[in-house]
Amino acid sequence: MQFSSKLLEEAVNEFSKLPGIGSKTALRLVLHLLNQNSDEVTHFGNTIIKLRQNIRFCTNCGNISDTPVCEICTHPKRDRSLVCVVEDSRDVMAIENTQQFNGLYHVLNGLISPMEGVGPSDLNINRLVERVASGEPTEIILALNPTMEGDTTIFYLYKKLKDFNVKITTIARGISFGGEIEYADELTLGRSIATRVLYENSLLK
Amino acid sequence: MQFSSKLLEEAVNEFSKLPGIGSKTALRLVLHLLNQNSDEVTHFGNTIIKLRQNIRFCTNCGNISDTPVCEICTHPKRDRSLVCVVEDSRDVMAIENTQQFNGLYHVLNGLISPMEGVGPSDLNINRLVERVASGEPTEIILALNPTMEGDTTIFYLYKKLKDFNVKITTIARGISFGGEIEYADELTLGRSIATRVLYENSLLK
Numbered sequence: 001m002q003f004s005s006k007l008l009e010e011a012v013n014e015f016s017k018l019p020g021i022g023s024k025t026a027l028r029l030v031l032h033l034l035n036q037n038s039d040e041v042t043h044f045g046n047t048i049i050k051l052r053q054n055i056r057f058c059t060n061c062g063n064i065s066d067t068p069v070c071e072i073c074t075h076p077k078r079d080r081s082l083v084c085v086v087e088d089s090r091d092v093m094a095i096e097n098t099q100q101f102n103g104l105y106h107v108l109n110g111l112i113s114p115m116e117g118v119g120p121s122d123l124n125i126n127r128l129v130e131r132v133a134s135g136e137p138t139e140i141i142l143a144l145n146p147t148m149e150g151d152t153t154i155f156y157l158y159k160k161l162k163d164f165n166v167k168i169t170t171i172a173r174g175i176s177f178g179g180e181i182e183y184a185d186e187l188t189l190g191r192s193i194a195t196r197v198l199y200e201n202s203l204l205k
Numbered sequence: 206m207q208f209s210s211k212l213l214e215e216a217v218n219e220f221s222k223l224p225g226i227g228s229k230t231a232l233r234l235v236l237h238l239l240n241q242n243s244d245e246v247t248h249f250g251n252t253i254i255k256l257r258q259n260i261r262f263c264t265n266c267g268n269i270s271d272t273p274v275c276e277i278c279t280h281p282k283r284d285r286s287l288v289c290v291v292e293d294s295r296d297v298m299a300i301e302n303t304q305q306f307n308g309l310y311h312v313l314n315g316l317i318s319p320m321e322g323v324g325p326s327d328l329n330i331n332r333l334v335e336r337v338a339s340g341e342p343t344e345i346i347l348a349l350n351p352t353m354e355g356d357t358t359i360f361y362l363y364k365k366l367k368d369f370n371v372k373i374t375t376i377a378r379g380i381s382f383g384g385e386i387e388y389a390d391e392l393t394l395g396r397s398i399a400t401r402v403l404y405e406n407s408l409l410k
Contacts, residue, residue: 002301004276004294005269011256014249018234027295029223030256034269038257044219045254048238051216052246055239064210064239071209089209090232096207 001027060131062107062124064089072104079103081138083131085157087111087145095143103141106131111149112156120156128157132164139167146173172197206232265336267312267329269294277309284308286343288336290362292316292350300348308346311336316354317361325361333362337369344372351378377402 001023003009008030015026033041057063058070065071072078072092082103086092092105108123131137142157144150154170161168174192175184184192206228208214213235220231238246262268263275270276277283277297287308291297297310313328336342347362349355359375366373379397380389389397 001298004263004297005260005271007256007260007271008269008294011252014252017249019237020230020233025225027298028225031293031295032224033253033257034260036257041257042254044222045250045252047216047219047250048253049247049250051212051235052238052241052243052250055210055212064213066210066212088236089213090236092209093206093232 057107057109060127061105062109062127063092063105077102080136082141083128083137083139084141084143085128086143087150091143104137106140108144108153111144111147112153113149123153125157125160129160132161132166135165137166139169142168142170144170262312262314265332266310267314267332268297268310282307285341287346288333288342288344289346289348290333291348292355296348308344309342311345313349313358316349316352317358318354328358330362330365334365337366337371340370342371344374347373347375349375 001012003012011030011033012023012026015021015029016023018026021029033044056065056068058065058068058073060069060073063070063072067074079102082101083106084095084101084103085106085108086095087108087110089107092107095101095105106124106128108125108128110118110123112118112120112123128140132140140157140161142154144154158168173188173195175181175188181189206217208217216235216238217228217231220226220234221228223231226234238249261270261273263270263273263278265274265278268275268277272279284307287306288311289300289306289308290311290313291300292313292315294312297312300306300310311329311333313330313333315323315328317323317325317328333345337345345362345366347359349359363373378393379400380386380393386394
């Protein structure tokens with residue numbers, strides 16, 4: 001693209017670095033900002049800068065938090081014996097929205113991915129081992145995406161945690177509710193038969 | 206969405222104001238920024254602020270420019286008798302990319318849209334009339350989108366300019382090159398027959 005202004009080009013390049021934003025979308029966003037009031041755009045820019053500089057992570061679970069220990073970890077009614085391990089804060093929000101889980105979380109902040117150069121030491125794993133070693137959790141739920149990276153991470157965590165006195169579980173995989181068997185992929189369908197459960201156990205308690 | 210941090214929530218809200226960005230995409234962008242180096246994110250924020258505060262528009266044609274008069278308007282080899290009127294800077298880039306046009310531009314910075322409260326006085330129209338009145342352009346090409354707003358704007362500009370000694374043209378509409386007649390919409394197909402051209406005239410000179 002040929003730009004008529006250096007400032008414009010720089011802004012479009014910055015937006016293009018965001019995931020899923022190509023140069024045409026970036027240009028659209030930048031031209032939108034140019035049509036906004038200057039104060040609003042300054043506020044937008046400052047919000048981003050402030051976010052990155054002041055963001056804190058819960059020292060217990062690694063979730064994004066404004067306080068040293070997050071609201072979930074300090075909540076008196078949460079079941080401290082259950083810890084759900086997730087990839088990032090988005091998964092915490094998704095699980096919280098279900099209102100089906102009343103334990104604590106542990107945010108890894110990524111998954112093991114040799115392709116992208118992410119090893120176990122880049123993730124929030126040591127703190128998880130500490131938490132398990134403290135004896136407080138009795139069950140660790142590994143709620144990671146069913147991808148190569150997710151499975152690798154689950155296997156790594158399983159090896160790290162299996163010698164502690166803690167139950168290690170993963171979320172159920174199968175045909176989604178409302179999903180049609182006819183259209184399910186073979187792997188999911190095959191595995192949902194192989195790992196079938198007693199009807200009584202499939203009901204919510 | 207339930208956020209674990211006010212800072213996070215504010216940043217997601219700001220991103221959600223951008224066109225085509227919903228709250229899930231906004232969250233994805235914000236979490237991406239959190240994983241970047243602090244200096245880079247500060248640079249991103251400052252680029253946006255600097256853009257909005259320092260952006261200048263060419264005093265002749267209204268295009269985005271770092272100099273008082275833009276590079277196209279000052280270019281010695283451009284044909285000053287031809288002026289192509291467009292909605293915004295994106296259209297200037299698109300036309301420049303074709304390398305088929307060697308005249309000057311005039312950027313309206315929008316289209317007349319009663320629905321969105323945009324009237325002729327909100328657009329860069331007075332300056333266009335001045336340019337035409339100066340006698341320099343001999344042809345005005347109205348290259349606006351074939352929408353209700355575009356057609357309204359074309360009609361308004363035509364009435365404003367028709368009494369000057371200047372030829373007023375619009376870009377050709379029809380079946381696109383590579384487009385199949387079978388799949389063309391009825392309006393385009395019908396009009397492409399009604400406004401058919403002599404074969405010799407359809408060839409590029």
